[in-house]
Amino acid sequence: MEVREAASRARSIEGRDRKRFTKDHCRSKNGGGPSSAGLGIFGAVALVANLSCLALLWRFRKLNINMKSTFECSRNDVAANLGVLVAAGGVALTGQGWPDVLAGVVIGLLFLRSAISVIAEAWPAWKASRTP
Incomplete structure (x- = not known):
């Protein structure tokens, strides 16, 4: 059961990675830039919650x-919140959306690394549980 839950969390991390990339790509392609105030406010509130x-x-x-998987997801959320705050500062300074896109790519790569790490650790345990 433990292995299935960890694999499910890894798929969830990977899904968030894809969603974030798609959302940022569409936003940058359509010219709609993010609001630095909105990014900052929601990033700060989420950071406090995720640090807790x-x-x-x-x-x-x-x-x-x-x-371990749950902790890694929470740690990634904190890193993502920090990335959002940095992106908000970058958007405020430049008046453009590229800092948000850059932060999204970095966050996506972090989530992907975590998903691969969890799968790599869960796979042998899953395989061993399948052997009669």
């Missing part, structure tokens, strides 16, 4: 693959 979750998960991060 990360603090609660800290002592369980090495308990098992499920908790």
Whole structure:
């Protein structure tokens, strides 16, 4: 059961990666730039929430693959929030949307790395559980 949940979380991370890239690509292609104030406000609120979750998960991060995956997702969320805040500053300074797109690409790569890491760790355990 643990392995399935970890694999499911890895697929979820990968799905968020694709969604973020698609959304940013469409936005930049259609010329609609992000609002630096909106990015900053929501990024700050989400950062506080995700830091709280990360603090609660800290002592369980090495308990098992499920908790490791959950902790890694929360850590990625904190990194993404920081990226959004940096992007908001970049959008405010430049008046253009490219800092948001750049932050989205970096965040997407971070999520992809995490998904690969969780799958790489869960795969042998899943394979071993399938052997009679």
